[in-house]
Amino acid sequence: MSDSAKSKTKGVNRRQFMGDMLKTACGVGLMGMGLGFYANKADALPAMAIRPPGALPEDEFLGACIRCGLCVRDCPYDILKLGQLGDDVPTGTPYFTARTGPCEMCEDIPCIPVCPTNALDHSLTDIRDSRMGLAVLVDQETCIAFLGLRCEVCFNICPIRGDAITLEYQHNDRSGKHALFIPVVHSDACTGCGLCEKACILEEAAIKVFPMHLAKGELGKHYRIGWEEKENAGKSLVAPDIEHQYNLPEGVRYDLQGEGLIIESKEDAELPISSNPLDTLNRGLEDK
Amino acid sequence: MAKQLEVGVEAIQAKGWFGAHKWLILRRISQLSILGLFLLPALPGYQSATDAGALASFWNSLLEMWPALENMKVVKGNLAASMTLDVIPLTDPHILLQAILAGVEPHKDAIIGVIIVIGFYLLVSGRVYCSWVCPVNMVTDAASWLRRKLGIKSSSRINRSTRYWMLGMTLILPLITGSIVWELFNPVSMMFRGIVFGLGMAWVLILGIFLFDLLISKDGWCGRLCPVGAFYSLLGSKSPLKVVAAKREQCNDCMDCFVVCPEAQVIKPALKGADKGLGPVILSSNCTNCGRCIDVCAKDVFNFGKRSSDEVGMNNVSDSTAQQH
Numbered sequence A: 001m002s003d004s005a006k007s008k009t010k011g012v013n014r015r016q017f018m019g020d021m022l023k024t025a026c027g028v029g030l031m032g033m034g035l036g037f038y039a040n041k042a043d044a045l046p047a048m049a050i051r052p053p054g055a056l057p058e059d060e061f062l063g064a065c066i067r068c069g070l071c072v073r074d075c076p077y078d079i080l081k082l083g084q085l086g087d088d089v090p091t092g093t094p095y096f097t098a099r100t101g102p103c104e105m106c107e108d109i110p111c112i113p114v115c116p117t118n119a120l121d122h123s124l125t126d127i128r129d130s131r132m133g134l135a136v137l138v139d140q141e142t143c144i145a146f147l148g149l150r151c152e153v154c155f156n157i158c159p160i161r162g163d164a165i166t167l168e169y170q171h172n173d174r175s176g177k178h179a180l181f182i183p184v185v186h187s188d189a190c191t192g193c194g195l196c197e198k199a200c201i202l203e204e205a206a207i208k209v210f211p212m213h214l215a216k217g218e219l220g221k222h223y224r225i226g227w228e229e230k231e232n233a234g235k236s237l238v239a240p241d242i243e244h245q246y247n248l249p250e251g252v253r254y255d256l257q258g259e260g261l262i263i264e265s266k267e268d269a270e271l272p273i274s275s276n277p278l279d280t281l282n283r284g285l286e287d288k
Numbered sequence B: 001m002a003k004q005l006e007v008g009v010e011a012i013q014a015k016g017w018f019g020a021h022k023w024l025i026l027r028r029i030s031q032l033s034i035l036g037l038f039l040l041p042a043l044p045g046y047q048s049a050t051d052a053g054a055l056a057s058f059w060n061s062l063l064e065m066w067p068a069l070e071n072m073k074v075v076k077g078n079l080a081a082s083m084t085l086d087v088i089p090l091t092d093p094h095i096l097l098q099a100i101l102a103g104v105e106p107h108k109d110a111i112i113g114v115i116i117v118i119g120f121y122l123l124v125s126g127r128v129y130c131s132w133v134c135p136v137n138m139v140t141d142a143a144s145w146l147r148r149k150l151g152i153k154s155s156s157r158i159n160r161s162t163r164y165w166m167l168g169m170t171l172i173l174p175l176i177t178g179s180i181v182w183e184l185f186n187p188v189s190m191m192f193r194g195i196v197f198g199l200g201m202a203w204v205l206i207l208g209i210f211l212f213d214l215l216i217s218k219d220g221w222c223g224r225l226c227p228v229g230a231f232y233s234l235l236g237s238k239s240p241l242k243v244v245a246a247k248r249e250q251c252n253d254c255m256d257c258f259v260v261c262p263e264a265q266v267i268k269p270a271l272k273g274a275d276k277g278l279g280p281v282i283l284s285s286n287c288t289n290c291g292r293c294i295d296v297c298a299k300d301v302f303n304f305g306k307r308s309s310d311e312v313g314m315n316n317v318s319d320s321t322a323q324q325h
Helices: A003-042 A058-064 A070-074 A153-157 A195-199 A226-233 A277-281 B009-019 B022-039 B054-065 B093-101 B108-124 B128-133 B136-150 B162-177 B187-197 B202-216 B220-225 B227-235 B256-260 B264-272 B292-296
Strands: A094-097 A134-137 A165-172 A178-185 A207-210 A252-255 A260-263 B075-078 B081-084 B088-091 B241-244 B303-306
Touching: A003 B162, A070 B075, A070 B081, A134 A178, A153 A165, A153 A195, A195 A207, B009 B022, B009 B292, B022 B075, B022 B128, B022 B136, B022 B187, B022 B292, B075 B187, B081 B108, B088 B093, B088 B108, B093 B108, B093 B162, B093 B227, B108 B128, B108 B227, B128 B227, B136 B187, B136 B202, B136 B220, B162 B220, B162 B227, B187 B202, B202 B220, B220 B227, B256 B264, B256 B292
Parallel strands: none
Antiparallel strands: A134 A207, A165 A178, A252 A260, B075 B081, B081 B088, B241 B303
């Protein structure tokens, strides 16, 4: 074989090789883009799927969780499941459903130390500090406490009863003579374990655990709460309100938020106005 | 092409059925027992052992020393990361690498686990994972077998290097998105996890791979596309344990090994390279050390051996291969 023939075949091979490479790279690249876009869409966690305690924020969690299922195995109550292909939960990631199997809030949090990648944050050691979600009393129309019945099941089952859920008494306007015992969730203590949702006696729970971002509102960044700022600074940050002056006769004050009209009568001193309202009403009619 | 329908017949005549399926059977035992370990409780029959008996009293005394054993599985987790008897951690290096690229600082257990796994595969060759551990191997082997039985010849020419591009993709995606994207689709981890934790719709993906290998591309998934296999083949590119065509001069050109081999291109240099001065060791890192060529050869040409026997000759043929993951 001559040199030129050799180089010719070689050239064709090289061209073919480059073409093949390019085709493969393009194919795989397109596929990667497709997977990336699909993953972006598939990563949205449904509202009823709650991550185990200590789980990082969702976008970080999906980069950290290697889908090993060790947390699932070490949960003594077997509440955790791994998302399966076809579920709304990203494939292979752990979650629980509060209504059917809430987190029992183990003191030693066995699901966390086994996590090999810190997707469940190892620095969480007190289960009361976990924020898996937040319980929200979503429906006041069906919650029987609002109907005036004594229920309080969610309050009583709450592992942090009195802090995470309190009962507030309200007047029952319908009966006019009873109290409503209204369960109120406090986000500074609620861990989102879901025991309340599980325990709710309704067909469909009136109190539900949602992921934080669905359960909570957020104030505008610029927003300052005046009385908190005042307390932090120790004084009002704006010029204090001028005390309102009422134009009243001597010896009479007016307390807007308290007793109302105050008559500071000295003993035996003559009142500027009579204590008998009839005198005032009849003023000017005495002679007739 | 009647020849191909009778693959391995000569070997069965020469060595008996078991002799001609030895490595295949060992591999199936390895694959299934690894799966089994993830499903078995650590104390089999403990629940029923309450009504006395020697086993129960033994279990009870064991439980007193190690209360955690109750309700414990022999191995917890799955191939991504596991914990054997609460002592030995194992972590998959490909998945952990994706997590690290997504910005994770792995925990101590994960690091120990990944060192053990990498060390093991450096020793026995990376793609031992594919043929001795990976559950998808059973699916693709079945597709390959059916393909031979049905005499399906057509095969689309997907470049064998595609898997390395796929591997690159699986590593770039977490870098860009900060999320382990490949694990949403990875049929390898999905099948294993599915069997251990619940399959969901993953069977569609597995069926897809089966049909792809059967109808579209011969050994297409494992040999051309799978990035997990590509990762492990890079990992084991310098491993000492190799298949050696030690008695290649006895080869009678029956071609059975080329037919059964999922990476048939790796055999030729070792088997037929004597004229070109090539050694008898199958050096390609794409060889999965499955041992089917050893099984199917009536002339006992192949054997497990050391990579170093490529230079020093054909001595030192070692028959041992560690199957435990």
